Amino acid sequence: MEMEQRYAALAEYLPPEVRPALADLFARRGGEVEELRFRVGCPVGVVLGGREISLCGPDGPIRADAPMLADLLRRAAHHSRYAVQNQLRRGFVTLPGGHRLGVCGTAVFAGGSLENLTDLQSMALRIARDCPGAAEAATNLLWSHPASALIAGRPGSGKTTVLRDLIRQVSDRFGQRVAVVDERGELAACLDGSPQLRVGRLTDVLSFCGKAEGIELLLRSMRPDWIALDEISAEEDLRTILRASYCGARFLATVHVLGPEDLRRRPLYRRLMEAGVFENLIYLEKDRSLRCERVDDAVS
Amino acid sequence: MQYLRFLGAAFVVLSSAWVGFASARRLRRAGRELDELRAALEQMESELRCAAPTYAALCQRLAESASGAVSGFFSALATDAAAPDFEPVGATRRAVERSGLCLPPASFLALEQLLDGFGRFDLAGQLRQLGLAREALTHQAGRLREQTEAKCRSYEILGLCAGAAVLILVV
Numbered sequence: 001m002e003m004e005q006r007y008a009a010l011a012e013y014l015p016p017e018v019r020p021a022l023a024d025l026f027a028r029r030g031g032e033v034e035e036l037r038f039r040v041g042c043p044v045g046v047v048l049g050g051r052e053i054s055l056c057g058p059d060g061p062i063r064a065d066a067p068m069l070a071d072l073l074r075r076a077a078h079h080s081r082y083a084v085q086n087q088l089r090r091g092f093v094t095l096p097g098g099h100r101l102g103v104c105g106t107a108v109f110a111g112g113s114l115e116n117l118t119d120l121q122s123m124a125l126r127i128a129r130d131c132p133g134a135a136e137a138a139t140n141l142l143w144s145h146p147a148s149a150l151i152a153g154r155p156g157s158g159k160t161t162v163l164r165d166l167i168r169q170v171s172d173r174f175g176q177r178v179a180v181v182d183e184r185g186e187l188a189a190c191l192d193g194s195p196q197l198r199v200g201r202l203t204d205v206l207s208f209c210g211k212a213e214g215i216e217l218l219l220r221s222m223r224p225d226w227i228a229l230d231e232i233s234a235e236e237d238l239r240t241i242l243r244a245s246y247c248g249a250r251f252l253a254t255v256h257v258l259g260p261e262d263l264r265r266r267p268l269y270r271r272l273m274e275a276g277v278f279e280n281l282i283y284l285e286k287d288r289s290l291r292c293e294r295v296d297d298a299v300s
Numbered sequence: 301m302q303y304l305r306f307l308g309a310a311f312v313v314l315s316s317a318w319v320g321f322a323s324a325r326r327l328r329r330a331g332r333e334l335d336e337l338r339a340a341l342e343q344m345e346s347e348l349r350c351a352a353p354t355y356a357a358l359c360q361r362l363a364e365s366a367s368g369a370v371s372g373f374f375s376a377l378a379t380d381a382a383a384p385d386f387e388p389v390g391a392t393r394r395a396v397e398r399s400g401l402c403l404p405p406a407s408f409l410a411l412e413q414l415l416d417g418f419g420r421f422d423l424a425g426q427l428r429q430l431g432l433a434r435e436a437l438t439h440q441a442g443r444l445r446e447q448t449e450a451k452c453r454s455y456e457i458l459g460l461c462a463g464a465a466v467l468i469l470v471v
Binding site for chain 1: 348352353354355356358381384385386388418419420421422423425426
């Protein structure tokens, strides 16, 4: 039933050609569907459990073409390309329910900055999953030691999912104010001011704002106990986090690493650990289990 | 008998005059609605610059601010645009028919060109399209204003005269 509801919410954004086959797939294996892939001239792909298979109709694989991709984007933008312009500049559009449509095509630059994507070549529709309880082990660590926590793991390991649940738990269970810098609209996926994914009742969300600017803004305006952000990847992020840490806010953040040794090996992450802002480390293993430890223990 | 003839004569004159006055009223209404539409397009520009709402949300806001047939027009567009398999081509015509909006043909064409392709461009492009439509409607409104009073008087007098002529012929 949940899968049927989930599909029903998504169906209106999908091109009519793929709906019957996808409805059938969601009914059978909806819980495993991670992504839908559309590439011009190629069969529509479905990513199930990390593996991509072709979506088949009664006449064989359903092939994507340029009009299909244009239709998909038009639906995702609610027939208002101008309304999602800022998102398109970042290469994606967020749909109701927190699903994210990644867009790939020919970049159009104006004045030195990316203005538009045209001649669409491929799209990736990532299906959002709200997994309450995904950060249970991490929450216990934070409960015993309520300090800034860093979530590390490989791409696609579930860092954003764990971060989202941690935000919700800190907000609802700990009763503390969390401010989220939702730079890509993936954490809360707000639509018309309403979070499409559960992030807690004491959570304030700043969507589609850069991390550095967002942190400053939230500190000035929302007086958060915790600040949550996804994917620390730039020097500027580190500088702003350091500055903000002196204002008393604690952080929940994620970093991309291929292995725990990256935290010591890569210069940005090494400086991040040495700065001493993060005292709790949550590492996502390959099997998506969590290894929670204090940073001192991890480094030693 | 004389009374009936007098009644019949009055009926002929009045109904003919009514046609003339109704035509004049329609022309004046077209002018008013064109002015309201221009105001709505001005609001559309402000809304786009401020919040860039989706097409359906934008039409809904315009419907709430306007009145009469113009409000009905944007309300019909908003309902249409919110539907899952919305087809933009022909949306303007459908909305005009549902709302009873009274527009000169050239104004309708300008509106159709703007709204049937709405949302295809980025913000700068959309604002340019909007600017062109507003220019066209402003030009149309100016022409209509110049002609309205003279035309309305002509319709009214024509109606009365036609009624009188028929009466004379019949009597």
